[in-house]
């Protein structure tokens with residue numbers, strides 16, 4: 579579960595009192611947990627307990643009260659993008675009805691609607707036995723199952739009413755085991771499962787002298803988001819990172835480098851063995867021809883710095899790759915974006931290039947969002963909307979998965 583993003587939806591049933599334990603178990607396994615609590619759920623388990631064990635704010639209403647919280651009216655979308663899985667436990671008859679009808683008047687039901695269809699949704703109904711067996715509840719369960727949700731039948735045993743029957747929510751340990759199995763099989767179904775993916779990320783630095791360098795503003799966030807997303811889909815990820823201030827994504831092998839020459843050498847080591855090469859680094863195109871060893875003194879009024887061209891890492895891979903390998907690049911452009919991106923796609927023999935719109939504010943270096951246009955070698959062009967870098971990475975990998983299927987790359 580390490581690094582997995584899990585949302586627990588909690589509804590108004592007595593079994594809700596067990597959910598802080600479920601959150602704790604997930605956290606102990608290394609998962610990141612956020613809780614969406616319905617109004618009824620909040621009557622049975624306290625928001626404070628859930629916030630404490632999850633170490634996150636609890637999401638309830640879809641709109642924050644005006645003026646009392648940071649106004650973010652699209653949290654239901656960013657939560658859905660963030661999640662690797664949604665677990666609804668306990669799911670009441672009321673919530674089952676609301677979800678199957680498509681209502682979205684609280685955070686749980688709204689984020690349920692925004693979830694991508696490939697993200698697992700596990701629903702654990704828990705209620706009185708007669709309620710559970712009623713035609714309306716069964717009809718709603720059938721609707722949700724037909725939509726791809728995994729509905730886990732409640733267990734039999736003593737119920738809150740004092741009667742015995744079907745309706746009990748499984749214990750948190752059992753819910754965790756079902757979730758683990760489900761995530762494992764979801765991962766195994768990705769075409770990226772078991773593939774070796776090399777990602778370059780961040781800037782490179784070229785020494786001018788012993789204490790100064792040429793570089794750029796790249797934060798490495800986009801490359802790290804891609805590495806994280808690929809690892810989640812079961813790829814074996816080698817992340818070659820220039821100097822960045824980011825912690826390593828889970829299940830990723832990271833190689834830290836500084837200069838373009840170092841990045842090239844690290845990448846070249848994987849040229850033959852990798853299945854996919856994704857160049858997300860903002861590589862310095864030039865380096866000082868003769869960097870000084872120590873610190874340069876400011877003795878002269880004017881100095882000239884001679885720069886020589888660095889090798890193009892992505893082009894080197896693209897031009898020597900075998901037909902069963904894929905090369906993916908980025909094109910950061912400030913003018914003639916699409917035309918320049920298409921030129922790079924052809925010149926570097928890429929299978930896909932992500933044209934990166936650059937405007938300093940929403941897209942480009944050092945921001946958390948991005949606007950990409952994906953251009954494939956057959957000309958197919960897909961404009962993505964403004965997304966978080968994690969969201970953009972997922973969309974990029976969706977497109978890459980399709981390319982993998984098309985190219986039937988080697989197992």
Ligand code: CTP
Nearest residue numbers: 857858859861888889890891892907908909910
């Ligand atoms: N790239 C690379 N090695 C280089 C330069 C670029 O691997 N020496 C990769 C980048 O990681 C990116 C793609 O090539 O995936 C395009 O990079 P970009 O900076 O947009 O363009 P350049 O090819 O450097 O061309 P220009 O700077 O003239 O736009």
